[in-house]
Amino acid sequence: MLGDTQKKGLLIVFSAPSGCGKDTVLARLEKEADFRRSISMTTRQMRDGETDGVDYYFVTQDYFLKKLEQGQILEYTNYNGNYYGTPKSVIDDWLKKGETVILKIEVEGAENIKKLYPDSIGIFLIPPSIKILEQRLRNRSSETEDEVQSRMTIARNELKHAVNYDYIVVNDLLDDAIEDIKSIIRSEKHKTERSKNIIREVINNA
Amino acid sequence: MLGDTQKKGLLIVFSAPSGCGKDTVLARLEKEADFRRSISMTTRQMRDGETDGVDYYFVTQDYFLKKLEQGQILEYTNYNGNYYGTPKSVIDDWLKKGETVILKIEVEGAENIKKLYPDSIGIFLIPPSIKILEQRLRNRSSETEDEVQSRMTIARNELKHAVNYDYIVVNDLLDDAIEDIKSIIRSEKHKTERSKNIIREVINNA
Numbered sequence: 384m385l386g387d388t389q390k391k392g393l394l395i396v397f398s399a400p401s402g403c404g405k406d407t408v409l410a411r412l413e414k415e416a417d418f419r420r421s422i423s424m425t426t427r428q429m430r431d432g433e434t435d436g437v438d439y440y441f442v443t444q445d446y447f448l449k450k451l452e453q454g455q456i457l458e459y460t461n462y463n464g465n466y467y468g469t470p471k472s473v474i475d476d477w478l479k480k481g482e483t484v485i486l487k488i489e490v491e492g493a494e495n496i497k498k499l500y501p502d503s504i505g506i507f508l509i510p511p512s513i514k515i516l517e518q519r520l521r522n523r524s525s526e527t528e529d530e531v532q533s534r535m536t537i538a539r540n541e542l543k544h545a546v547n548y549d550y551i552v553v554n555d556l557l558d559d560a561i562e563d564i565k566s567i568i569r570s571e572k573h574k575t576e577r578s579k580n581i582i583r584e585v586i587n588n589a
Numbered sequence: 590m591l592g593d594t595q596k597k598g599l600l601i602v603f604s605a606p607s608g609c610g611k612d613t614v615l616a617r618l619e620k621e622a623d624f625r626r627s628i629s630m631t632t633r634q635m636r637d638g639e640t641d642g643v644d645y646y647f648v649t650q651d652y653f654l655k656k657l658e659q660g661q662i663l664e665y666t667n668y669n670g671n672y673y674g675t676p677k678s679v680i681d682d683w684l685k686k687g688e689t690v691i692l693k694i695e696v697e698g699a700e701n702i703k704k705l706y707p708d709s710i711g712i713f714l715i716p717p718s719i720k721i722l723e724q725r726l727r728n729r730s731s732e733t734e735d736e737v738q739s740r741m742t743i744a745r746n747e748l749k750h751a752v753n754y755d756y757i758v759v760n761d762l763l764d765d766a767i768e769d770i771k772s773i774i775r776s777e778k779h780k781t782e783r784s785k786n787i788i789r790e791v792i793n794n795a
Binding site for chain 2: 539
């Protein structure tokens with residue numbers, strides 16, 4: 384089959400300001416597109432209903448710190464005394480197998496990933512407007528006015544990072560945003576620099 | 590509406606070796622995608638069933654040569670004593686209105702277009718293999734063995750130009766090729782460099 388020689392996968396770096404519907408978009412995409420979603424490694428306790436290797440890779444602190452020292456953690460954070468990080472080897476294995484990998488990541492971490500994986504494709508999800516983002520945050524009603532204001536300040540700063548991504552997708556209508564991202568994944572696979580093997584194969588297959 | 594500030598259109602340069610199904614693909618695309626197809630200008634007589642401004646712009650030789658002198662013809666050829674060329678002003682008008690324009694062009698002309706329109710996107714349609722291309726040419730049965738061989742030599746040379754295009758689409762199953770091209774058009778509109786106005790609008794629309 385054609386394309387079998389094109390082994391190297393596609394790494395998608397996916398970010399969005401808080402309140403933009405990032406997780407809703409990813410959940411829908413998982414049903415409709417063929418890709419691997421990067422799974423984080425954590426040192427926190429597994430909770431009821433969670434599965435190791437699905438929700439997280441649950442590891443000890445010693446193991447996490449050893450991996451960090453070995454440069455095997457792409458980016459990490461410590462929240463509430465527990466480490467959360469993105470393991471490098473799993474992503475590399477998937478990419479080697481030619482799979483599409485989506486990595487959900489904060490804007491600060493994204494620039495670092497682009498340095499490590501120059502071929503990776505950055506997609507930034509943005510709200511239709513700052514006003515709508517504010518409404519969405521208020522509608523959650525779990526947040527106080529101070530929290531909303533603080534999140535808005537963070538979101539405004541995060542939006543400035545949009546220019547560091549390859550594609551901008553506006554999350555106005557969910558269906559459109561999903562189609563946009565699926566189109567980006569499909570079209571990136573046809574980029575000439577990713578298709579050199581195919582051209583060679585077509586010519587030689589005489 | 591969002592996106593209204595993003596006025597500049599998208600120019601798609603579309604090429605394929607002879608026998609690759611270029612016209613079939615374009616005809617299907619015209620039914621399914623929203624774009625303008627560049628129309629050639631010609632000095633030959635209008636035939637029965639042809640419409641001026643649909644099949645061609647039918648012009649006098651004086652007019653054609655004047656436009657050529659003014660640099661208003663992007664590329665041209667003379668076949669059987671008649672001129673055929675791509676008029677620049679129509680494409681520029683469409684692009685100014687924010688439309689997507691598809692320009693079907695020979696590989697030789699395509700490189701020149703990329704110089705004139707550095708933002709243009711090149712899509713190269715290729716056969717699944719040289720062998721299948723040869724079969725397709727033979728199945729037309731309108732061609733002699735010599736003609737098939739001569740077309741194959743041309744096709745092999747044209748395939749070498751594939752690397753000058755941004756995207757490679759394999760025309761194996763027509764439906765897939767159509768979806769590939771529609772994805773490319775959709776995703777290109779979300780490229781960050783084409784979306785800077787949108788980012789600005791989202792941030793300012795506070």
